Amino acid sequence: MSSSHFKHDLFAQFARIAKAMGHGNRLEILEYLAQGERSVEALATVSGLTVANTSQHLQQLRQAGLVESSKVGLKVFYRLSGDDVLALLDCLRGVAERRLADVERLVTTYLTVKDNLEPVPAGELLERARQGLVTVLDVRPPEEYAAGHLPGAINIPLAELEDRLQDFPEDQEVVAYCRGPHCVLAFDAVARLRAEGVPARRLEGGFPEWRRAGLPVESTRKT
Amino acid sequence: MSSSHFKHDLFAQFARIAKAMGHGNRLEILEYLAQGERSVEALATVSGLTVANTSQHLQQLRQAGLVESSKVGLKVFYRLSGDDVLALLDCLRGVAERRLADVERLVTTYLTVKDNLEPVPAGELLERARQGLVTVLDVRPPEEYAAGHLPGAINIPLAELEDRLQDFPEDQEVVAYCRGPHCVLAFDAVARLRAEGVPARRLEGGFPEWRRAGLPVESTRKT
DNA sequence: CAACTATTCAATTAACTAGTTGAATACTAG
DNA sequence: CTAGTATTCAACTAGTTAATTGAATAGTTG
Structure with missing residues (x-):
């Protein structure tokens, strides 16, 4: 076994993406971004988080390559970095609906x-x-x-x-x-x-x- | 705003799945399981983890509904709980390859x-x-x-x-x-x-x- | 250029997660 | 029923993550 395990490193990279999606607030932000680009403030408002907290979640999403941003005037607008991210979200939702009894229960309850x-x-x-x-x-x-x-x-x-x-x-x-x-x-x-x-x-x-x-x-x- | 936010709870459930995949070792385990069912020991061997640690990761995967297990004789065999899990893994890999420059770099290096x-x-x-x-x-x-x-x-x-x-x-x-x-x-x-x-x-x-x-x-x- | 705004950074605290160890469980085979 | 095996559980340590606060930055507008 010579250099640090490639496979290990590779899975760690994949995990970065999964981890970025591994928090309710970030998934909620992604969901809103799926509808189009939004400013930090707009995202903070709809998700009920503070602006600073939203900003930090967005940093994490950006580091994972899931979102991109650009500054227009005073505001920074974030958007999903591609349709594949949307596909991934759908995939996740699909698995969740099929696998988690809790989701089923929540949906029927509400x-x-x-x-x-x-x-x-x-x-x-x-x-x-x-x-x-x-x-x-x-x-x-x-x-x-x-x-x-x-x-x-x-x-x-x-x-x-x-x-x-x-x-x-x-x-x-x-x-x-x-x-x-x-x-x-x-x-x-x-x-x-x-x-x-x-x-x-x-x-x-x-x-x-x-x-x-x-x-x-x-x-x-x-x- | 009456009862605890449904949307919040729902995203938290989705996040459970993403979180379960948010660790290199678990992704590696899933990858091996994608090839067919394996015992805990076999998974521990290929992934280089202790049996106890592997078992714990498997618990988490099971709680997220990503894997199922059944006991045959002395051994417990784990398998992916459906093709949709495989699809999710592929999706994740796809996004990772397209979005993470680091992955690209790793691949070309090795x-x-x-x-x-x-x-x-x-x-x-x-x-x-x-x-x-x-x-x-x-x-x-x-x-x-x-x-x-x-x-x-x-x-x-x-x-x-x-x-x-x-x-x-x-x-x-x-x-x-x-x-x-x-x-x-x-x-x-x-x-x-x-x-x-x-x-x-x-x-x-x-x-x-x-x-x-x-x-x-x-x-x-x-x- | 001064005041203002939107966003980000830095530092803190509390809560959670990973991995280790050793013991407990549950089952099989003799 | 005993010995042995595969897996899981429980307890612990070290490290990581989330949210909060307040300050810093970068850019715009008057």
């Missing part, structure tokens, strides 16, 4: 249909919204929202949901709605909000049903 | 052609083998070996190479040969041996050339 199946009736929502007890969320595209929406509803397209969690008053239930009972947007929104720990339900029916029932509607000229 | 291109001439090998200075390795299938081989050569098919490193006297150069100059087996063997830190070179030509040159040949009846 995203179960058990009360997805209990949408909020329109009348109840109207009542509670008037009392300011719920946040009404419209997950349709901005154009549809502008054309008419529930009174007091805020409009956040699904894609931006995770980035705008701070727009929701804390500890207040969110009721989401979309185009109607055959539209899955609101289902998805409810699932995602619950994933972040936000209590959420779905409006029974959607905007068209609401309007047809003669309930009050608001529309936006130009804010 | 496996470079720089002296792969200097095979041992037959005459030199004969001389040094007589003095007992080299281990002669025949990497052809056992049948071909039985039909005739270099004097004193040991026969280890490529697939078993890593498992039988202990068969080589330490600190002695290994000279590998196979069917001839167009056969890649010996190249591969040399690369793998070097990867394990064993000094190795390739015989110029192969067994047919050796015999044709009128050099001594041994053959096996039945051991």
Whole structure:
């Protein structure tokens, strides 16, 4: 046995990458980066970490070659360093879902249909919204929202949901709605909000049903 | 924000898997298991770890759901828990090779052609083998070996190479040969041996050339 | 150039992980 | 039932990693 073991060194290098992914916060950061490049601050906000901590996690990801960064103006933007990183993440998720009973359990605990199946009736929502007890969320595209929406509803397209969690008053239930009972947007929104720990339900029916029932509607000229 | 964050928990679960792979020794173990099921002892031998240590790494891999085990007689055999684990390993290797300059460097340092291109001439090998200075390795299938081989050569098919490193006297150069100059087996063997830190070179030509040159040949009846 | 901003660095603490040793367990074979 | 074997467990030490804090850096804008 002459020089230091090549194989050993090689596996150590591979391990660097696995290790970089071996922390929940870093995986969460990678997940956000999978949607496109983000600044350190943006990442810190969505992941609920301090900026310094986020920065350090990003350093580790960069050292492992998983992300790249570039400075634009004041901000440093990070992005995944390639599609293969995305593939690796998918692979990891796949294995996790197939192998870890805990994942299964978590998913069914939080995203179960058990009360997805209990949408909020329109009348109840109207009542509670008037009392300011719920946040009404419209997950349709901005154009549809502008054309008419529930009174007091805020409009956040699904894609931006995770980035705008701070727009929701804390500890207040969110009721989401979309185009109607055959539209899955609101289902998805409810699932995602619950994933972040936000209590959420779905409006029974959607905007068209609401309007047809003669309930009050608001529309936006130009804010 | 009500109950503990689902997303957080979920990423923590994913991280368990990445963390389990985040150590060179465990990756090495996984690599060996990728070739088929092995006992704890066998894994300890090939990876150069103590049995207890190997056992502990295996526990971690099992907790992450990456391997399964079953007891057969005295021994416990471990295996990868599915093809998706293999896919994950490949994915990891792929990213590592594309992203880590260090990997590239290691590979070229150890496996470079720089002296792969200097095979041992037959005459030199004969001389040094007589003095007992080299281990002669025949990497052809056992049948071909039985039909005739270099004097004193040991026969280890490529697939078993890593498992039988202990068969080589330490600190002695290994000279590998196979069917001839167009056969890649010996190249591969040399690369793998070097990867394990064993000094190795390739015989110029192969067994047919050796015999044709009128050099001594041994053959096996039945051991 | 001075004030400001976004990010990174450095130092600290607490928590975790790797590897070692020796003993305990569980099973087989005589 | 005893002796022997393969594996695992338990306890410990040394080393590494995560998060926090506050200061330093680099760059932009007025």
